[in-house]
Amino acid sequence: QVQLVESGGGVAQPGGSLRLSCAASGFTFSSYGMHWVRQAPGKGLEWVTFIHYDGSKKYYADSVKGRFTISRDNSKNTIYLQMNSLRPEDTAVYYCAKNQREYSGYDAFDIWGQGTMVTVS
Amino acid sequence: SYEVTQPLSVSVALGQTATVTCGGKNIGRKNVHWYQQKPGQAPVLVIYRDTNRPSGIPERFSGSNSGNTATLTISRAQGGDEADYYCQMWDSSTAWVFGGGTKLTVL
Numbered sequence: 001q002v003q004l005v006e007s008g009g010g011v012a013q014p015g016g017s018l019r020l021s022c023a024a025s026g027f028t029f030s031s032y033g034m035h036w037v038r039q040a041p042g043k044g045l046e047w048v049t050f051i052h053y054d055g056s057k058k059y060y061a062d063s064v065k066g067r068f069t070i071s072r073d074n075s076k077n078t079i080y081l082q083m084n085s086l087r088p089e090d091t092a093v094y095y096c097a098k099n100q101r102e103y104s105g106y107d108a109f110d111i112w113g114q115g116t117m118v119t120v121s
Numbered sequence: 122s123y124e125v126t127q128p129l130s131v132s133v134a135l136g137q138t139a140t141v142t143c144g145g146k147n148i149g150r151k152n153v154h155w156y157q158q159k160p161g162q163a164p165v166l167v168i169y170r171d172t173n174r175p176s177g178i179p180e181r182f183s184g185s186n187s188g189n190t191a192t193l194t195i196s197r198a199q200g201g202d203e204a205d206y207y208c209q210m211w212d213s214s215t216a217w218v219f220g221g222g223t224k225l226t227v228l
Contacts, residue, residue: 035217037164037219044205044207044219044220044221044222045156045158045164045207045209045219045222046219047209047216047217047218047219050216050217059216061216095163095164100166100169106152106211107152107154107169107170108154108166108169108170108209109154109156109164109166109209110166110169110175112163112164112165113163114163115163
């Protein structure tokens, strides 16, 4: 079945780095744009970043621009989130999510992973 | 930047109809999507492009979007519908936007 599995979360010190991964299965990964969305404890959802199906375009929320980098390896059906210069306000559950339509990026997020917790303290 | 507003909470009696709103300037011109999130779980898409239900989502869930308000309607509300509900859309100036979320309580 269609599935996304995140990994790589943990505890980091302010100014430190972490790298998250999201492994996809059950669909043609190389045809879909992918997102990272985060949720701070007790707060709402916040879109973080998006990468086109072929990695040609990437977009970032202002809150992470210049510190976070999204990438993908279509041979491994995996996207990554490299998080540098971490701040306490980056503490959140990080979800990866699949764009609903192929070769697009402006649609609903139809499949979500279970999330991975990042704590900056 | 594009801003959207959701009520913090909505209550509905068991078996009655709940409405969750998402307000924004000319939101009727955008494609609005809705997600349900239960405690400790990932969000689940329940309505896409204003009115469409993904497979597996009950017909009790419906959506509309016009003017400055998009609406998620849950008919015959059940205890299992208790959750946080988020609207989401794409905006050319702000990129992907989520509403602040609405906590639905079924009494």
